[in-house]
Amino acid sequence: MMTIQNYVRPQTLEQAYELLSKNRRNRAVAGMLWLRLTGGSIQTAVDLCDLGLDTMEETDDAFVIGAMTPLRKLELAPGFAAYTGGAAARALGDIVGVQFRNLATVGGSVFGRFGFSDVLTLLLALDTEVELYGAGRMPLAEFAELPQTTRDLLVRIYVKKTPGNVAYRAVRIARTDFPVLTCAASRLDGKVRLCVGARPGKAMVLDLTEAAAGGLTPDTVKSLAEEAAKQILTGSNSRGSAAYRSHLVRVLAERTLSQVGGFGNGD
Amino acid sequence: MEIKLKLNGKAVAGSVEADTPLIDFLRQKGCYSVKCGCDTSNCGLCTVFLDDVPVLSCSVLAARADGHAVTTLEGLQEEAADFVGFIADQGADQCGFCNPGFVMNTIALLRENPDPTDDEIRAYLAGNLCRCSGYEGQLRGIRAYLDSRKGKGAQNGN
Ligand SMILES: Cc1cc2nc3c(=O)[nH]c(=O)nc-3n(C[C@H](O)[C@H](O)[C@H](O)COP(=O)(O)OP(=O)(O)OC[C@H]3O[C@@H](n4cnc5c(N)ncnc54)[C@H](O)[C@@H]3O)c2cc1C
Ligand code: FES
Ligand code: FES
Numbered sequence: 001m002m003t004i005q006n007y008v009r010p011q012t013l014e015q016a017y018e019l020l021s022k023n024r025r026n027r028a029v030a031g032m033l034w035l036r037l038t039g040g041s042i043q044t045a046v047d048l049c050d051l052g053l054d055t056m057e058e059t060d061d062a063f064v065i066g067a068m069t070p071l072r073k074l075e076l077a078p079g080f081a082a083y084t085g086g087a088a089a090r091a092l093g094d095i096v097g098v099q100f101r102n103l104a105t106v107g108g109s110v111f112g113r114f115g116f117s118d119v120l121t122l123l124l125a126l127d128t129e130v131e132l133y134g135a136g137r138m139p140l141a142e143f144a145e146l147p148q149t150t151r152d153l154l155v156r157i158y159v160k161k162t163p164g165n166v167a168y169r170a171v172r173i174a175r176t177d178f179p180v181l182t183c184a185a186s187r188l189d190g191k192v193r194l195c196v197g198a199r200p201g202k203a204m205v206l207d208l209t210e211a212a213a214g215g216l217t218p219d220t221v222k223s224l225a226e227e228a229a230k231q232i233l234t235g236s237n238s239r240g241s242a243a244y245r246s247h248l249v250r251v252l253a254e255r256t257l258s259q260v261g262g263f264g265n266g267d
Numbered sequence: 268m269e270i271k272l273k274l275n276g277k278a279v280a281g282s283v284e285a286d287t288p289l290i291d292f293l294r295q296k297g298c299y300s301v302k303c304g305c306d307t308s309n310c311g312l313c314t315v316f317l318d319d320v321p322v323l324s325c326s327v328l329a330a331r332a333d334g335h336a337v338t339t340l341e342g343l344q345e346e347a348a349d350f351v352g353f354i355a356d357q358g359a360d361q362c363g364f365c366n367p368g369f370v371m372n373t374i375a376l377l378r379e380n381p382d383p384t385d386d387e388i389r390a391y392l393a394g395n396l397c398r399c400s401g402y403e404g405q406l407r408g409i410r411a412y413l414d415s416r417k418g419k420g421a422q423n424g425n
Contacts, residue, residue: 004286007330033308033326097394099314099321176393
């Protein structure tokens with residue numbers, strides 16, 4: 001249950017940042033979907049909707065995604081769909097429903113660093129950086145490890161157009177439910193990465209570049225997937241046991257790495 | 268706080284608390300088609316259009332809608348009338364509680380994609396939950412409506 005004393009729509013990033021720095025019970029409001037379930041007692045809701053951050057731009061070398069960009073906009077962006085070879089739609093398309101994804105934002109998803117996040121799993125497999133007001137840019141992998149503070153203001157997300165390919169798969173008990181396991185594999189500029197989320201902990205990234213130095217062949221992929229199932233730590237919750245999740249790590253790693261290797265369709 | 272917005276094409280104003288959800292404001296204004304099914308952003312029953320985009324009114328602050336246009340099923344009777352009969356013909360609804368959310372989101376789908384495949388219909392309506400039916404009736408109803416529209420188009424030489 002969330003209660004709010006005051007509601008403000010700052011018109012500049014500076015105003016938003018000042019409000020967030022003033023009081024720990026002041027909170028940034030993005031899509032509000034997570035906040036409304038977990039926000040508790042909020043002194044001032046700092047709605048980021050007037051800051052012009054709900055747009056996405058494609059430059060020669062990156063996708064520049066405003067923090068308030070709805071997930072649905074990212075899912076439908078033709079350039080991003082082409083760059084990810086459809087992995088974006090796979091990662092985003094089962095998050096609750098269209099109406100939900102019109103509200104939920106990329107910034108809220110990244111800032112939340114949720115264990116179950118399809119969004120974080122996909123973005124960690126890409127060359128992604130985040131821009132924080134005042135603190136500038138840093139790799140998403142670094143940001144994901146930082147503790148959450150209510151003062152940080154996430155402004156933009158940058159996905160660099162590093163040449164290569166990416167594949168995404170998740171397992172859900174029912175479409176629109178939280179995932180049981182999420183998995184993204186990528187080979188970008190020769191760097192091979194496997195990213196597994198909903199373990200149920202936050203997504204873990206394995207750098208497989210050295211292990212895959214001889215190329216991604218069916219045999220290599222099989223052994224990489226077996227190794228990943230040993231290295232990725234899994235746990236149990238109401239959606240699945242640790243043993244089941246480790247089994248899924250092997251299966252999804254094999255499928256996504258095969259697709260990245262160019263000899264599977266990911267299914 | 269005072270808010271002003273366009274509701275179903277008409278200017279309305281009202282006083283809300285900072286944490287009043289849009290759904291409560293809309294029901295205060297007499298839009299009883301907008302219902303709360305879950306209050307956890309999961310069921311789609313509270314779907315309205317905010318500046319023509321379908322959203323969950325249980326999850327948007329009324330304050331965020333200040334200065335924007337909101338449309339509920341009350342404002343879309345003609346557009347809905349086109350296909351609700353086809354859904355009824357299939358006996359798709361049982362209790363009917365989920366119906367306003369389904370109708371709103373079907374309108375959004377058909378505006379965005381006038382000739383969807385069955386998979387596209389399923390994907391677009393996945394966030395509309397129904398506790399009674401198996402969803403097949405709604406799908407058959409929308410398909411029958413689309414087929415009849417194509418039939419009419421063919422008759423008109425389109
Ligand atoms: C019922 C439900 C089911 C879900 N299912 C899935 C799923 O299957 N897969 C998945 O990947 N995700 C899922 N999510 C998460 C969802 O996709 C979003 O990631 C989540 O709601 C946060 O995004 P938001 O825009 O709603 O942020 P909010 O709820 O508004 O904010 C979340 C947190 O981030 C802070 N914040 C937001 N934006 C900024 C910013 N720019 N700068 C600083 N702080 C900020 C807020 O203060 C708050 O603490 C689910 C969420 C819900 C509620
Ligand atoms: S009442 Fe809004 S999604 Fe269920
Ligand atoms: S008909 Fe009863 S909830 Fe859908």
